[in-house]
Amino acid sequence: MIELLDVHKTFNPGRENEYQAIRGVSLAIEAGKVTALRGPSGSGKTTLLGLLGGLTRPTRGRVRLDGRDVSALSERFLTLLRRDTFGFVFQQFQLIRDLSVLDNVMLPAQPTGRSYAEIRRRALALLEDLGLAQRAATPSQWLSGGEAQRAAIARALINDPRVILADEPTSHLDSDLSQQILAILGRLREQGRTLILSSHDPLVFEVGLVERVVTVKDGVIVP
Amino acid sequence: MTGGWRRQRALIDFAVANMARRRGRNLGLFLAYTLVVFLISGVVLYGDALRREARALLADAPELVVQRLTAGRHDLIPAGWTETLAGLRGVTAVQGRLWGYHYDPALGANLTLWVPLEDAPLPGQVQIGSALAREKGLGRDDVLSFRDAYGKPFPFAVAGTLERQSELANADLMLVNEKDFRAFFAFPQGMFTDLALSVRNPREVRKVAEKVLERLPAARVISREEMARTYEAAFNWRQGLLLSVLSVLLLAFALLAWDKASGLSAEERREIGILKAVGWETGDVLAMKLWEGGLLSLTAFLAGYILAWLHVFHADAPLFTAVLKGWSVLYPRFALVPEVNVAQLASLAFLTVLPYVAATLVPVWRAATLDPDGVMRE
Amino acid sequence: MIFQPPALALLFASSLNALMLTGVGLFALYLLVRWNPASGGEAQIALERRTHLASTLVALSLVLGLPALALFVHTADAMAPFFIGAMCAIGSLKANVWGFPALYTMLAGFFLAAAWLVLNHLDNRGWDYPLIRPKYGLLLLLAPLALAQAVLLWLYFLDLQPAVITSCCGSLFGPAAEGVGHDLAALPVQWARPAYGLVWGLTLASGGLFLARGRGGRVFGVLSGLHLPAALAAVVAFVSLYIYEEPNHHCPFCLLQAEHGHAGWLLYPLLFLGTAAGVGAGLAMGVRADSLQDAGPLAARKLAWVAMAGIGGFGLLAWGYVWRSNLVLG
Ligand SMILES: Nc1ncnc2c1ncn2[C@@H]1O[C@H](COP(=O)(O)OP(=O)(O)OP(=O)(O)O)[C@@H](O)[C@H]1O
Numbered sequence: 038m039i040e041l042l043d044v045h046k047t048f049n050p051g052r053e054n055e056y057q058a059i060r061g062v063s064l065a066i067e068a069g070k071v072t073a074l075r076g077p078s079g080s081g082k083t084t085l086l087g088l089l090g091g092l093t094r095p096t097r098g099r100v101r102l103d104g105r106d107v108s109a110l111s112e113r114f115l116t117l118l119r120r121d122t123f124g125f126v127f128q129q130f131q132l133i134r135d136l137s138v139l140d141n142v143m144l145p146a147q148p149t150g151r152s153y154a155e156i157r158r159r160a161l162a163l164l165e166d167l168g169l170a171q172r173a174a175t176p177s178q179w180l181s182g183g184e185a186q187r188a189a190i191a192r193a194l195i196n197d198p199r200v201i202l203a204d205e206p207t208s209h210l211d212s213d214l215s216q217q218i219l220a221i222l223g224r225l226r227e228q229g230r231t232l233i234l235s236s237h238d239p240l241v242f243e244v245g246l247v248e249r250v251v252t253v254k255d256g257v258i259v260p
Numbered sequence: 261m262t263g264g265w266r267r268q269r270a271l272i273d274f275a276v277a278n279m280a281r282r283r284g285r286n287l288g289l290f291l292a293y294t295l296v297v298f299l300i301s302g303v304v305l306y307g308d309a310l311r312r313e314a315r316a317l318l319a320d321a322p323e324l325v326v327q328r329l330t331a332g333r334h335d336l337i338p339a340g341w342t343e344t345l346a347g348l349r350g351v352t353a354v355q356g357r358l359w360g361y362h363y364d365p366a367l368g369a370n371l372t373l374w375v376p377l378e379d380a381p382l383p384g385q386v387q388i389g390s391a392l393a394r395e396k397g398l399g400r401d402d403v404l405s406f407r408d409a410y411g412k413p414f415p416f417a418v419a420g421t422l423e424r425q426s427e428l429a430n431a432d433l434m435l436v437n438e439k440d441f442r443a444f445f446a447f448p449q450g451m452f453t454d455l456a457l458s459v460r461n462p463r464e465v466r467k468v469a470e471k472v473l474e475r476l477p478a479a480r481v482i483s484r485e486e487m488a489r490t491y492e493a494a495f496n497w498r499q500g501l502l503l504s505v506l507s508v509l510l511l512a513f514a515l516l517a518w519d520k521a522s523g524l525s526a527e528e529r530r531e532i533g534i535l536k537a538v539g540w541e542t543g544d545v546l547a548m549k550l551w552e553g554g555l556l557s558l559t560a561f562l563a564g565y566i567l568a569w570l571h572v573f574h575a576d577a578p579l580f581t582a583v584l585k586g587w588s589v590l591y592p593r594f595a596l597v598p599e600v601n602v603a604q605l606a607s608l609a610f611l612t613v614l615p616y617v618a619a620t621l622v623p624v625w626r627a628a629t630l631d632p633d634g635v636m637r638e
Numbered sequence: 639m640i641f642q643p644p645a646l647a648l649l650f651a652s653s654l655n656a657l658m659l660t661g662v663g664l665f666a667l668y669l670l671v672r673w674n675p676a677s678g679g680e681a682q683i684a685l686e687r688r689t690h691l692a693s694t695l696v697a698l699s700l701v702l703g704l705p706a707l708a709l710f711v712h713t714a715d716a717m718a719p720f721f722i723g724a725m726c727a728i729g730s731l732k733a734n735v736w737g738f739p740a741l742y743t744m745l746a747g748f749f750l751a752a753a754w755l756v757l758n759h760l761d762n763r764g765w766d767y768p769l770i771r772p773k774y775g776l777l778l779l780l781a782p783l784a785l786a787q788a789v790l791l792w793l794y795f796l797d798l799q800p801a802v803i804t805s806c807c808g809s810l811f812g813p814a815a816e817g818v819g820h821d822l823a824a825l826p827v828q829w830a831r832p833a834y835g836l837v838w839g840l841t842l843a844s845g846g847l848f849l850a851r852g853r854g855g856r857v858f859g860v861l862s863g864l865h866l867p868a869a870l871a872a873v874v875a876f877v878s879l880y881i882y883e884e885p886n887h888h889c890p891f892c893l894l895q896a897e898h899g900h901a902g903w904l905l906y907p908l909l910f911l912g913t914a915a916g917v918g919a920g921l922a923m924g925v926r927a928d929s930l931q932d933a934g935p936l937a938a939r940k941l942a943w944v945a946m947a948g949i950g951g952f953g954l955l956a957w958g959y960v961w962r963s964n965l966v967l968g
């Protein structure tokens with residue numbers, strides 16, 4: 038469903054600190070499967086996730102979603118497409134301080150024009166499902182690492198996306214919590230969602246969640 | 261409720277929450293904003309109220325006033341002039357007027373004694389302006405006594421105070437009877453202070469004035485329009501002066517607003533990045549930020565305007581009195597008649613809110629167009 | 639030279655407006671040359687981001703435009719006592735040669751900005767920026783207009799001589815006058831009343847047809863546009879007479895005064911908003927783009943409702959004044 042065709046990403050092109058993070062990647066992601074990007078730090082996993090999820094624009098090459106070329110889409114419609122299709126779980130949780138967990142979870146749905154009550158109901162259901170119901174009113178900075186990661190997952194699910202992109206979902210957690218998060222991701226898979234992860238945590242590859250491993254090194258895919 | 265409106269509601273909610281989260285910083289901006297609105301609204305409210313006073317003062321004035329000059333000084337007019345002028349084309353009425361000043365040592369100020377052409381008080385009675393009544397603590401039937409032209413006490417019984425349609429117009433006024441007036445000042449019979457001419461067609465006023473001078477070369481002619489323009493010019497000059505001083509303040513405030521809006525903290529940049537990464541469109545962030553500015557402007561404008569209003573109409577505008585009023589040294593308390601009008605509000609909004617909006621628009625847009633993918637790394 | 643707060647506010651607002659729209663106009667030129675939606679490159683993205691700023695500025699300009707217009711007319715009306723012979727806004731506007739041109743540019747600016755916002759709204763609904771070229775082409779017209787408006791306002795206020803002898807409305811719309819104003823005033827009421835009624839009825843009927851059947855949107859747009867001059871003519875020819883209850887007072891500006899119940903402040907906003915929305919509805923139906931097949935008619939419907947309320951409300955109000963009046967004319 039998502040295809041990268043000879044995609045390049047160069048940061049700060051033409052400047053002194055120019056850096057080629059992705060150097061010609063072609064990759065097809067299958068719907069309904071769990072794909073994991075694996076590779077050492079700095080290899081370009083995060084950048085690749087950004088490219089797959091329409092958050093980062095390729096410097097060269099094409100990105101297709103369901104056969105439609107999205108790399109030429111205007112920023113506005115790329116954003117709308119992204120909002121409806123992808124849910125992101127970032128490497129650093131990225132919750133907004135001083136805003137309650139519930140408000141954080143509702144955030145991506147706010148500008149969609151859906152009714153407040155409906156969004157709130159869905160957010161509470163998600164929090165319940167992820168065992169965070171009693172934390173709904175807590176300011177997000179008070180959460181523990183595992184809680185924050187679950188809040189971030191709830192936020193990624195609020196617009197009911199087909200694809201979840203999770204960047205190093207276990208990197209800040211101990212192994213028990215990691216197991217817990219991986220179990221949650223497994224449930225998402227069972228709901229029929231496509232999962233794309235990035236990780237260099239061996240645990241992620243041991244629990245039998247990942248169906249396809251893509252190894253990244255210095256901005257290219259190695260077989 | 262449609263999707264578009266729900267979206268705006270959600271953006272407003274977020275904007276309010278956002279401002280509440282940065283209370284300290286927004287409070288400073290709010291106070292500066294309120295101060296600017298307060299000062300500018302104050303000058304405009306005060307100036308406009310004075311202007312209205314002056315207009316009320318002139319509303320009943322005759323189209324032309326004729327005075328007599330002797331050796332370049334204002335002199336008394338013999339009754340004979342009335343007939344000379346009554347025959348002029350375009351003149352509907354000529355009336356001799358009696359008025360003069362009396363220095364009151366107790367108050368340290370000049371009072372105006374005036375004989376109204378109609379409805380004059382009875383002999384021995386006087387009607388006084390509200391400021392004078394206040395200063396002297398006088399009410400109905402109290403007796404007011406001054407020394408007349410021969411140094412003898414001359415008592416007047418207060419028959420009433422003049423209503424406060426216009427304070428400037430009748431603050432220091434005493435309306436008296438012709439007989440009392442002549443007796444008090446030892447004013448010669450058959451003479452008047454000046455003449456009031458009524459002219460039917462406003463377009464003929466200048467013609468008539470020229471003809472008056474042809475017939476009576478020793479006369480000085482003052483038209484109502486000319487007086488209106490003199491007042492207007494005096495007010496405009498003073499108000500313009502104050503406003504131009506304040507425009508510097510406005511500029512400083514705009515710079516402050518610009519600086520606050522463009523100097524985003526790392527935290528704010530991160531938050532905008534998060535919003536955009538989770539699916540907020542540039543237009544959404546822009547709208548949310550504009551709501552923030554709009555709500556701040558609205559509250560600061562209302563607060564500043566209301567404070568200015570109270571200052572001008574209920575606290576006697578201590579901050580502006582010296583500069584704007586200028587001529588009247590008499591009254592420590594000088595209550596202007598309050599008025600709210602839409603055009604004035606609109607002008608004030610243009611003058612105060614617009615600079616803020618203009619100063620923050622580009623920084624806000626810059627913030628809204630931040631790249632979302634920075635959020636993926638710290 | 640009259641520098642009272644409303645004049646200062648107008649000068650400031652119009653100068654800012656001119657500055658903003660000149661910037662946007664220059665950007666429009668640049669965009670029309672560089673726009674390339676197929677590229678997706680940095681330059682295209684940067685251009686796209688700037689369009690957000692441009693639309694915000696034009697929206698602000700429209701938000702300013704209507705109150706500025708009202709403030710200008712109100713100020714002109716309030717200044718009348720300072721000019722010899724002036725009775726209402728006309729006298730002040732005629733006090734020098736810049737007044738009426740300034741008013742006309744403000745009116746034109748309002749309608750153009752409204753049309754622009756309709757195009758912008760639609761453009762934002764299509765994924766491929768279907769209207770970007772007409773939209774920025776229109777800005778090339780709006781920008782010089784804003785500049786002209788600011789210059790005219792400065793000239794007008796700088797050149798105002800308080801003592802000047804000016805003309806009153808009678809000389810523009812009275813029996814002794816010449817020109818369009820007089821011709822309109824001279825229209826026989828027996829003819830003008832049914833003629834305007836016909837135009838009004840046709841406009842509303844076509845709007846009703848469009849709302850009911852979804853057809854004839856462009857016809858409605860054209861009729862709304864034509865209704866504006868007809869409505870103004872009607873105001874001069876007969877509505878004013880019934881409001882003043884005088885058989886020879888045709889002035890469309892004295893209507894703004896308190897003595898006449900501020901009738902103008904009710905009639906004109908309804909008329910102008912209704913016209914802008916009606917023309918906008920026609921425009922929304924008129925644009926052809928694959929990506930706007932749903933958005934165009936949807937926007938047109940909403941605009942048509944506003945237009946019906948505005949134009950319908952104006953007409954009803956006008957007939958109400960005629961009906962309630964104590965004046966009896968042929
Ligand atoms: N905005 C940027 N400007 C310059 N260089 C960048 C930028 N973003 C990323 N890079 C560089 O691109 C390379 C790939 O970064 P990326 O974050 O994709 O790696 P990663 O595989 O996710 O690493 P990690 O496991 O540490 O998260 C890194 O060397 C990084 O320094």
Ligand SMILES: [Mg+2]
Pocket residue numbers: 082083084128204205
């Ligand atoms: Mg990474």
